[in-house]
Amino acid sequence: MKEQPTSSDQTSNNIEVWEDLVSIKDLAIALFVSSFTTLTAFFLAPNGASQPLFYGLGGALIGFILSSLIIKPKRKFDKIESED
Amino acid sequence: MDPILLLEMVGAAIVAALLYTIIGVAPGTDETAVLAPVTLVLVLMGVEPVVVLTFFISAIVAKKLTDSVPVAVAGIPGGVMATPMVEHALILKRHGVPDLSIRKMASGSVIGTLVAIPTSLLLAHALIPVANVIKDYANPLFFVGAVALALMCKNRWLAIVSIIPFAVLIQGLRHLYWGLGIVPEDKTVFVSFFLGITIGPVILMLFELLNGEKRRTLKRYPNKTITLHKGKQKTGFPNPFTILSKRELGASAFSSLMGSFTFMMSPVGMTIFLGEMVASRIKDPVKKATMAISSMDALTNATYIAGTLIPLIALGIPLSPMAIGPANALFNAPPVFTVDHNMHDVLSSSDFIWASVIGALVALVITYFIIVKYAEQICAFIFKRIPHEALLGLFFSLVLLLAFMDAGWINIAGVFLIGIVAGQLHRWGVNYGVQFMVLYAAPWIISQLIGF
Numbered sequence: 001m002k003e004q005p006t007s008s009d010q011t012s013n014n015i016e017v018w019e020d021l022v023s024i025k026d027l028a029i030a031l032f033v034s035s036f037t038t039l040t041a042f043f044l045a046p047n048g049a050s051q052p053l054f055y056g057l058g059g060a061l062i063g064f065i066l067s068s069l070i071i072k073p074k075r076k077f078d079k080i081e082s083e084d
Numbered sequence: 085m086d087p088i089l090l091l092e093m094v095g096a097a098i099v100a101a102l103l104y105t106i107i108g109v110a111p112g113t114d115e116t117a118v119l120a121p122v123t124l125v126l127v128l129m130g131v132e133p134v135v136v137l138t139f140f141i142s143a144i145v146a147k148k149l150t151d152s153v154p155v156a157v158a159g160i161p162g163g164v165m166a167t168p169m170v171e172h173a174l175i176l177k178r179h180g181v182p183d184l185s186i187r188k189m190a191s192g193s194v195i196g197t198l199v200a201i202p203t204s205l206l207l208a209h210a211l212i213p214v215a216n217v218i219k220d221y222a223n224p225l226f227f228v229g230a231v232a233l234a235l236m237c238k239n240r241w242l243a244i245v246s247i248i249p250f251a252v253l254i255q256g257l258r259h260l261y262w263g264l265g266i267v268p269e270d271k272t273v274f275v276s277f278f279l280g281i282t283i284g285p286v287i288l289m290l291f292e293l294l295n296g297e298k299r300r301t302l303k304r305y306p307n308k309t310i311t312l313h314k315g316k317q318k319t320g321f322p323n324p325f326t327i328l329s330k331r332e333l334g335a336s337a338f339s340s341l342m343g344s345f346t347f348m349m350s351p352v353g354m355t356i357f358l359g360e361m362v363a364s365r366i367k368d369p370v371k372k373a374t375m376a377i378s379s380m381d382a383l384t385n386a387t388y389i390a391g392t393l394i395p396l397i398a399l400g401i402p403l404s405p406m407a408i409g410p411a412n413a414l415f416n417a418p419p420v421f422t423v424d425h426n427m428h429d430v431l432s433s434s435d436f437i438w439a440s441v442i443g444a445l446v447a448l449v450i451t452y453f454i455i456v457k458y459a460e461q462i463c464a465f466i467f468k469r470i471p472h473e474a475l476l477g478l479f480f481s482l483v484l485l486l487a488f489m490d491a492g493w494i495n496i497a498g499v500f501l502i503g504i505v506a507g508q509l510h511r512w513g514v515n516y517g518v519q520f521m522v523l524y525a526a527p528w529i530i531s532q533l534i535g536f
Contacts, residue, residue: 030477
């Protein structure tokens with residue numbers, strides 16, 4: 001397998017998806033984590049009118065929180081103190 | 085009104101206001117993608133319709149109030165609708181007054197809401213007599229709507245030509261599912277196709293990432309540098325009527341009124357057109373910019389509210405860009421709501437008034453107060469804590485879930501297929517409005533084609 005050439009600046013490896021930057025590896029992790037938690041919760045749900053949907057959503061939310069904890073946003077900050 | 089129901093409505097409005105104050109700030113959050121799935125889920129879960137409507141109104145007011153915040157703080161639009169304002173907000177930032185733009189925009193939003201709610205309710209009632217005539221022609225109207233919106237696209241001929249093939253794709257999948265017996269004949273798969281269109285651009289991109297050649301040629305970026313302005317802590321309760329000058333108040337109110345009347349038009353188009361118009365005669369750059377952003381924000385708010393309430397109250401069919409996109413679940417969320425039997429038929433006039441007023445007021449009080457006071461802190465938190473990957477993961481998993489619930493595993497492939505096509509159309513400049521209209525018009529288009 002051919003490796004992507006890694007530059008000294010490791011961070012400059014982001015691509016733009018839907019108006020913001022992501023790294024391909026982190027995106028793959030996030031998609032996997034969210035899909036896994038969502039579908040697992042969905043299939044674990046007891047059979048009822050709206051319960052599977054409700055569980056699925058809970059799973060999606062857990063996936064979202066997990067990926068937010070694992071993945072670092074691709075943004076850095078400059079703070080400017082503005083004098084009024 | 086029943087006090088317990090009233091309490092539930094207030095509760096729903098509070099939850100929506102808090103939730104969408106946060107979501108509104110996150111960059112790249114398309115209005116349809118963040119509003120439609122949540123509303124849909126509430127409807128499908130069997131939440132009382134009047135509570136859902138209260139939630140929705142509070143959500144759009146809060147979302148509209150906040151999506152201008154990242155524009156002011158970092159020059160990044162919090163949503164598609166905030167894009168026209170970036171240019172003016174950057175002027176204010178350059179003049180060192182970014183907090184002024186937040187206060188002006190938020191106050192504009194307040195005016196927009198205050199004007200749009202009564203106007204929409206009145207306009208809707210005025211339209212009720214003609215509603216039955218319009219309703220009889222709902223299906224051809226969706227087709228006409230698709231053609232009209234296509235003509236307004238950047239690539240209008242491409243958009244026109246893609247209408248029928250896209251309708252064939254949608255109906256083709258539905259007939260496949262009926263033919264295989266995985267979906268009963270009386271059920272039309274809708275929700276997952278709708279979401280497939282919404283995140284089409286993302287699905288297309290994900291497939292492209294599997295193409296090694298394409299992946300290696302993609303442009304790479306370093307981390308995005310965001311400049312956050314740290315202003316002084318404000319004290320006291322902010323008053324929109326003193327934050328806006330008399331002229332800005334007048335222009336905002338006028339734009340909101342226009343926005344309510346033109347509820348069938350594209351909100352982004354109207355925003356640019358009217359916003360630039362009211363600001364064009366002012367020379368001073370700061371005054372010009374504050375005039376533009378306050379009236380633009382007022383107008384987007386008004387088109388959102390009017391675009392939801394008027395079709396909902398008067399017609400019961402989603403005949404506006406807003407109704408067919410973000411507010412879609414109020415009109416069509418099978419099996420709870422269908423085009424023939426939805427919130428329009430379930431709620432009474434007083435329900436509509438209560439839901440709109442409670443939703444809007446709660447969102448205004450909570451969100452306006454929060455963002456005028458804590459704009460910088462909220463932005464900093466979201467930009468630092470919420471990775472874009474997590475948001476994409478969330479949308480993706482919701483689509484998987486609803487695709488599976490609609491028609492089983494095979495429909496995940498079906499929704500991917502719709503996403504690839506919709507994403508490519510989107511990239512070619514065929515906007516969501518056209519695609520959603522086709523989704524509605526598809527059965528009619530195909531039946532007409534066979535009739536030839």
